[in-house]
Amino acid sequence: MSEKKTFTRRTAMLTTLAAFLAVGVLAGENLLRSSKAEGGWVYIKESPKLVVSPTPIPYQRKTMVTIAGSGFEPKQEVSLQIELGGVPSDISFMVRPRPVANEFGAFSSEWILDGEIRGKLLSPTAYTLRAEDENGSVLAHAPFVFAAVKKEAKKTK
Amino acid sequence: MRASRIFRRCRRSGFWFGLAAMICMTPLSLLAASTQDFYAGKRMTILIGFTPAGGHDLEARIMARHLPKHIPGLSSVVVQNMPGAGGLMMGAYMYKRARPDGLTTGVFGGTHLQSAILGQGVEYDVAKMDVVWAVSGVRVGIVREFLNAKTALDLTKVPADTIIVSGRTKTDSSCLMGNMAMELLGVKGHKSVCAYAGTAVIKAAMERGEVSFFDASDAHLVGGGAYVEMFQKGQVIPLWQAGRIGPGGKITRSPTVREDVPTFYEAYMQVHKKAPSGPLWDAFRILYNTVHGNLTRVLIMPPGTPADRIDFLRTAIASMAKDPAFVRDWEKVFGQQLAPVLVSAKEAQDLKEEFMRPAPWQDHLRKFMGF
Numbered sequence: 001m002s003e004k005k006t007f008t009r010r011t012a013m014l015t016t017l018a019a020f021l022a023v024g025v026l027a028g029e030n031l032l033r034s035s036k037a038e039g040g041w042v043y044i045k046e047s048p049k050l051v052v053s054p055t056p057i058p059y060q061r062k063t064m065v066t067i068a069g070s071g072f073e074p075k076q077e078v079s080l081q082i083e084l085g086g087v088p089s090d091i092s093f094m095v096r097p098r099p100v101a102n103e104f105g106a107f108s109s110e111w112i113l114d115g116e117i118r119g120k121l122l123s124p125t126a127y128t129l130r131a132e133d134e135n136g137s138v139l140a141h142a143p144f145v146f147a148a149v150k151k152e153a154k155k156t157k
Numbered sequence: 158m159r160a161s162r163i164f165r166r167c168r169r170s171g172f173w174f175g176l177a178a179m180i181c182m183t184p185l186s187l188l189a190a191s192t193q194d195f196y197a198g199k200r201m202t203i204l205i206g207f208t209p210a211g212g213h214d215l216e217a218r219i220m221a222r223h224l225p226k227h228i229p230g231l232s233s234v235v236v237q238n239m240p241g242a243g244g245l246m247m248g249a250y251m252y253k254r255a256r257p258d259g260l261t262t263g264v265f266g267g268t269h270l271q272s273a274i275l276g277q278g279v280e281y282d283v284a285k286m287d288v289v290w291a292v293s294g295v296r297v298g299i300v301r302e303f304l305n306a307k308t309a310l311d312l313t314k315v316p317a318d319t320i321i322v323s324g325r326t327k328t329d330s331s332c333l334m335g336n337m338a339m340e341l342l343g344v345k346g347h348k349s350v351c352a353y354a355g356t357a358v359i360k361a362a363m364e365r366g367e368v369s370f371f372d373a374s375d376a377h378l379v380g381g382g383a384y385v386e387m388f389q390k391g392q393v394i395p396l397w398q399a400g401r402i403g404p405g406g407k408i409t410r411s412p413t414v415r416e417d418v419p420t421f422y423e424a425y426m427q428v429h430k431k432a433p434s435g436p437l438w439d440a441f442r443i444l445y446n447t448v449h450g451n452l453t454r455v456l457i458m459p460p461g462t463p464a465d466r467i468d469f470l471r472t473a474i475a476s477m478a479k480d481p482a483f484v485r486d487w488e489k490v491f492g493q494q495l496a497p498v499l500v501s502a503k504e505a506q507d508l509k510e511e512f513m514r515p516a517p518w519q520d521h522l523r524k525f526m527g528f
Binding site: 087136 | 200202208209210211214215218221222233234235236237238239240241355357358
């Protein structure tokens with residue numbers, strides 16, 4: 001039981017660290033490409049990107065997935081879409097915090113998968129996560145891949 | 158000669174009648190065509206106030222799969238879950254932020270309506286929102302088997318602190334109806350946990366034994382319902398059902414619930430040896446049988462949606478409800494026939510308006526809640 005707790009805590013810490021790194025790398029990439037002009041930093045816009053971690057995602061309830069994005073318009077409200085139960089679904093209100101880009105055009109949100117797996121709306125297969133603007137134009141996409149969790153592995157955890 | 162004149166006159170009047178009809182019909186057909194054109198290449202969104210895999214969510218997903226076939230040119234239907242405050246957050250979003258352009262709709266339930274009547278923490282006005290689809294349902298009071306209660310009478314004899322009513326908020330269907338039922342049955346000292354995010358989470362709490370009572374819908378116990386497995390394993394016991402109101406206002410057992418499950422009216426009679434009456438019973442009966450019974454899941458439009466688009470959607474959705482593929486999908490998920498539970502949009506609209514009209518039972522309800 002305590003091993004399981006330690007594992008969960010360790011997984012959560014690693015996922016959060018990965019998320020910070022992902023956002024840092026993505027945002028940093030923009031900053032590195034920035035140039036100094038007339039005494040101020042000029043923000044050079046990158047094309048929007050999405051990063052999902054961990055990958056593959058363990059197909060089990062209570063799994064926390066980090067979705068990080070960069071290259072969006074500052075303060076842009078991003079709509080995150082994926083197929084749930086074979087139907088296009090907007091998950092923007094299920095991730096925390098809501099995916100709204102910061103002043104550098106980046107965001108990082110977490111999605112805890114529960115009912116989606118319990119209700120079999122998601123299967124252990126590959127999906128595509130899309131980031132769209134308010135008009136439904138696809139800005140970026142990323143693979144959203146599940147890996148089945150073996151029962152033995154579950155027991156050792 | 159005279160006959161030919163009459164014939165000519167008739168023919169002429171027929172011509173004028175036809176012309177007048179054409180003139181009258183043209184704007185209507187043009188309007189319908191322009192409304193249809195409006196949807197061409199567009200995407201609709203169905204908002205859900207709860208987490209995925211509950212009744213509202215599953216119904217929306219079935220609709221999302223089939224609706225594009227009935228709205229020519231509609232590119233797709235997106236389902237958007239917006240859980241929070243027992244569905245009230247979605248209600249507020251629908252009322253305040255959703256564009257009233259006919260491309261956004263939301264699934265409301267009895268909870269949204271009763272919360273609107275109670276008026277606490279509600280930031281939407283149901284009276285200003287139009288219904289385009291509705292289905293009825295039957296509430297069922299279920300308990301965990303470890304309470305050792307097989308009837309409502311048994312329930313009055315178990316230690317009250319082991320009866321833990323569950324729900325999403327204090328004013329949601331399960332907590333409100335559950336607590337009113339306990340009061341009517343004379344159960345004193347039971348507990349309530351009314352803070353879960355959705356049906357799936359409540360079910361998990363029921364599985365863990367964290368809570369022991371849930372006021373479910375019949376759809377939870379059949380087909381792909383959340384409690385089917387627990388029901389089949391005997392882990393949850395249905396103690397009563399709302400039943401259906403028949404001719405003359407008589408409440409009878411619903412065929413969608415196991416036939417040996419008594420109506421709440423019968424359960425009350427078993428406990429108190431007399432028929433229920435009084436202001437609390439009046440409020441309970443109207444909510445349990447009429448609000449929840451007739452407007453279990455309602456597809457509603459944001460205020461200000463153009464009337465022609467509402468009519469267009471009502472027609473398209475009514476056509477979808479006759480589509481055998483849709484009916485098959487719906488009946489597979491909900492484990493019951495669709496036709497008997499369908500409520501026409503017009504009837505649902507009238508019922509909704511009737512419930513929202515101020516009446517003494519609403520005061521009793523607010524008094525019960527301490528509002």
